[in-house]
Amino acid sequence: MKADYKNWMPKGMVLGTIGITAAIFFVAVIVGMASIVGKVLLILTVLFALISLWMYLMYRAFSYNGTRQMSKQIIEGVSSYVKIPDGGKCLDVGCGSGALSIACAKKNPGAQIIGIDRWGKEYASFSKSLCESNSVAEGVNNTSFQQGDACKLDFADETFDAVTSNYVYHNIPSKDRQAILLETLRTLKKGGTFAIHDIMSKAKYGDMESFVEKLKNMGYEEVKLVDTTNGMFMSKWESTWMALTGSALLMGRK
Numbered sequence: 001m002k003a004d005y006k007n008w009m010p011k012g013m014v015l016g017t018i019g020i021t022a023a024i025f026f027v028a029v030i031v032g033m034a035s036i037v038g039k040v041l042l043i044l045t046v047l048f049a050l051i052s053l054w055m056y057l058m059y060r061a062f063s064y065n066g067t068r069q070m071s072k073q074i075i076e077g078v079s080s081y082v083k084i085p086d087g088g089k090c091l092d093v094g095c096g097s098g099a100l101s102i103a104c105a106k107k108n109p110g111a112q113i114i115g116i117d118r119w120g121k122e123y124a125s126f127s128k129s130l131c132e133s134n135s136v137a138e139g140v141n142n143t144s145f146q147q148g149d150a151c152k153l154d155f156a157d158e159t160f161d162a163v164t165s166n167y168v169y170h171n172i173p174s175k176d177r178q179a180i181l182l183e184t185l186r187t188l189k190k191g192g193t194f195a196i197h198d199i200m201s202k203a204k205y206g207d208m209e210s211f212v213e214k215l216k217n218m219g220y221e222e223v224k225l226v227d228t229t230n231g232m233f234m235s236k237w238e239s240t241w242m243a244l245t246g247s248a249l250l251m252g253r254k
Helices: 011-031 036-062 070-079 099-107 128-138 177-186 208-217 236-241
Strands: 089-093 112-117 143-147 160-166 188-199 222-227 247-253
Touching: 011 036, 036 070, 036 236, 070 099, 070 160, 070 188, 089 099, 099 112, 099 128, 099 143, 099 160, 112 128, 128 143, 160 177, 177 188, 177 208, 208 222, 208 247
Parallel strands: 089 112, 089 160, 112 143, 160 188
Antiparallel strands: 188 247, 222 247
């Protein structure tokens, strides 16, 4: 049995966009490409074709079975910063297919990793059962998974020895994603570590340098904001064409 972490660019979305492209072109042929409507439809065909190509290239880059395997590189990279004492607990917010939870479990076999996700229809291929199956396939028994809301975690303050997340919060409609970060960090014990990776651009998160200083003023012992588009997880060029500009790892100790 082999783990199946799916793809961060769902195959269904790629095929769906290709299907829409074909359908628009078909209608353009029917109405006549020389007509005004036909010309508009041709422009839409080209637009959707370019979107389809971009999504396909993203799918290839993120594939766990492909050559680039960017997803695997990011997961291994983020999990390498998660340190949990034996008997401790870690919360992985937005666990998806369980990849980061399982990577943390492997690196911290004496700890318990709890992955939460809402597993919405946008990523219908991800599920609690998939996470559990992947844990079995990877031979780890120190993971558990449950439904959860990143904006309002069902855990008391200072519950976990570590908290982590990868490419989650930017997907949540919010005018204040720094507040979502604080909600996650609220559950971290004094002395606990955190590693949160996301597209932390100013447009999505506001001034993150000020947020780092805010955490330090709140008493956090160590806080770093590390640019992951400088060769750490991807190149500047990759982050640009993949629309991942601003990707950064917020890490440290409370």
